[in-house]
Amino acid sequence: MEEIFAMLLALTAPEPDGAYFDARLAQGEGAPVEVTNCLGPLATPEIVGETIICGTVTVPEDHDDPDNGQTVDLAFAILRAETSYPADDPLVYLHGGPGIGNLDHGLSFMAEAFAPFRATRDVIIFDQRAAGISSASVSCYDEITANIADVAVEGAMPFEADENGNPVVAQFLRDCIAEIGAGGTDLTAYNTRQNALDVPTILTAIGYDAWNLYGISYGTKLTLETMRVAPEGIRSVVIDGVAPPWVRLYETLALPLAESMERLVQDCAAEPACDAAYPDLGTVLTDVIARSTAGDIMFDGEQVPPQVVISFFIERNNRHHLGSLTPYIPAMIYELSRGEDGPTIDMVVNDWNWSVPPTDAVAVMAARKDDLTEQQAQLLRLALGDAEIIGKATDALGIAVADLRRQLHRDRALGPMPGLFDAELSAALPETVTTSDAARAALQDYAALRLGARTRDRLSDFVQTHFEGPHLSRLLSLLEAMTEDEIAAVFDYAATTVRSRTLDFQENWIDLLLYACQEDVPYNTYDGYQKVTAEQPYDVSSYFNDAGMGVFMVCEAFENVERDNWHEVVESDIPTVSIGSGWDTQTAASWAEEATRGLTNAQHFFIAEAGHGALAYADCVGDMTAAFFNDPTRVLDDSCVKATAVPPFYIAPWVEETDAN
Incomplete structure (x- = not known):
């Protein structure tokens, strides 16, 4: 309780205690750093400026020609260690994608996933x-504004x-790429090598001179490339x-799923x-896929396509900390084959x-019903009831703190007037913008506020164009009462809102494709994809064919840029842990061992009951890798491997009935 009160006191203080981060950033050198607001949602205990800080580091667009005037602003966050004596070398997370960032919406999840490491280091x-909110230099503002709806x-x-x-x-995509290039951006500089050279630039700028890397998915590619081209400062690595x-990633799209x-x-x-x-x-699985492809599998009176069969494995990979589906999949496959009732599927x-x-209170009581006296059982029931109350209270506290944090930011950073203006704008929209054409026009003009003059008159023109009646009067009155800083805050809020609503397009159809089409697809072919897919033990082509054909087709819009040394095995003696997972349908578990081929100081682990990025699935992976970062010379045992072994399989009730008959 005392910790909660201390957190609320810190959250509501006029200014955070920023001594730790001030001292840290003061040690930085090289690239310019600017502190910015952290985008939510944040984990409940976080205090911006005290336990977490966010900002941007401005790096050269081309590290080989750093004085050409072209730069890129990279957004960062530092999650402070939960100790008064942190290690000097932080953990640095290199995210996946490529192009899929974390800072717009993922800081709460990141705080949970990397909690084991904050016990000892930032x-x-x-x-x-x-990627994510570091995409400004590769965003086609005019094309997105014109097509905002x-x-x-x-x-x-x-x-x-x-x-x-x-x-x-799509012509829209071609025009978008052309606009980015016409604005002076060198698209060929957006590749994994330049990305790797950003790593030491960022870290020295924010005050560190040694670090540990944790890469997941594309982040493992980036980690290996950083080991190759920018190894200075790297103390240890987890991939x-x-x-x-x-690995020819786009030819082998089907391999990870087939392996799982x-x-x-x-x-x-x-x-x-x-x-x-x-x-x-x-044999049964092969038959079910073939029959479903032919349209011969029915369930609940409906035809089952092969994608549904494959989804058993995809859904298993998608479940973070939600229990294992492994025990139930054999029964589900057999139930589709039998064509009778499907209680396990249901x-x-x-x-x-x-x-x-x-596990809930009922399950706990059932598990211990024969082990306890009546008095002990009664006390257990009371304890379980209290635990349920605590859980609900914790959830309620998280909601209340999030609401408080948003209100404090709105009132302090933006001021009350921009908040009132935004609320009035939201209330006015459904009453005054009543047709599809009017909504598109209003949305397009709102998106246009991201660029250009940031003046009161421009906002006034916007509201007079799209609103009328009492709402218009109130909006104009609010604008008239605002200070210049508050006017600027309205434009900032519009830019943030539009960026958030267009981020999926930016990440999936610009950011990801810049990497995939420029540096991967030149080494992959659609014929190669078809060949590898046909060689798999199970026919998963129905799940991947559209994506496989699509990536090669869309990459026609991008210039292929061949990279020297990109597809060579990475050689390094940096201490490394490489992890593959049994559920992973995105990167093959076997690739974790393959990655260590040129690493002379590597340990490899297979986590059977985890999916893509085992850290997010199995708590012991965090414990294991935290122990490794604390001592990279340590030879890790197989405790985590044993703790994540495949559980007993579920035997459906109909199995015994069938045997009895």
Whole structure:
């Protein structure tokens, strides 16, 4: 309770105690640093300026020609260590994608995922160049503004139909790329090598001279490239959900999924009870996919396409800390094959919505009903009741603190008038903008506020164009009463709002493709994709064919840029832990071992019951890697491997009934 009161006191203080971060940033050198507001949601205990700080570091667009005048602002966050004596070398998280940042919406999740490391050291997170909120230099502002309704509301796609109805690259995407280049941006500088050179530039700028890297997904590519081109300062490395640069990633789209399917088949065969209940599971799975492709699998009176069968494995990979679906998948496959009732499918899909229920009070009491006296059982019931109350109170506290944090930011950083203006604007929209054409026009003009003059008259013109009646009068009165700083805050809020609503398009159709099309696709072919997919033990082509064809088609809009040394095995003696996971359908578990081929000081682990980025699934992975960062010379044992072993498989009730008959 005392910690909660201390947190609330700090949160509501006029100014945070910024001594720690002031001292840290004062040690920085090199690239310019600017402190900015942290975008929410934040974890409940965080105090901006005291436990977390956010900002930007301005780096050269081209590290090989740093004086050419072109720069990129990279957004970062420092999550302060929860100790008075932190290690000098922080953990630096290199995110995946490529192009999918974390700082617009992910700081709360990041704080939870990297909590084990904050016990001893700071955690640094940054959105890489052409990723998340570090995408300003590769954003086509005019094209997005002109098509804002399609981008922000309807979800613009990179394809359109030609006169014959065939898919082609959308002209909007081509125009967007052309606009970015015409603005002076060198698109060829947005690659993993330049990204790797950003790492030491950022860290020395914010006051560190040694660091530890934790890469997940594309972040493992970036980590390996940083080990190759910018190894100075790296103390140790973890790569988790590994994609080595020399793997032809777009030819092998199907391989990770096929590996995870084959592994489940092998795990079932290795358990006598599962093998007896679901014999020849691999053969049955192959048959179910073939029959569903032919339209011959029915469930609840509806045809089951092969994508549904494959979704059993995809959904398993998507569940972070939600219990394992592994035990139930063999029964689900057999139920589709049998074509009769499907109680396991109903339970997992309809009752649980793919999320295995957590242990609750009823389950605890049932597990201990034969072990306790009546008095002990009564005390356990009281304790479980108190635990439920604490859980609800914790949730309520988190909501209240988030609301308080938003209100404090609105009143202190923006001032009350911009907040009132935004509230009035929101109230006016449904009453005065009543047609689709009017809504599109208002949205387009609002998006245009991101650029150009930031004046009171411009805002006045905007509201007079799109609003009328009492709402217009109130909006104009609010504008008249605002200071110049408050006027600027309205423009800032508009820019942040539009960026948030267009971020999915920016990340998925510009940022990701800049990397994929310029440096990966030149080494991959659609013929190669078809060949590798056909070689897999299970036919997963129905799940990947559209994506496989799509990535090669859309990359026609980008220039292919061949990179020297990019597909060579990375050689290094930096202490490294490489982790592959059994559920992972995005990066093959086998690639974790492959990545260590040129690493002379590496340890490799396979975590059976985890998905893409094992850290987010299994608590022991955080414990294991935190211990490694504390002592990179330590030889880690297999405790985490054992703790995440495949659990016993579920034997559906109909199995015994079938055996009895």
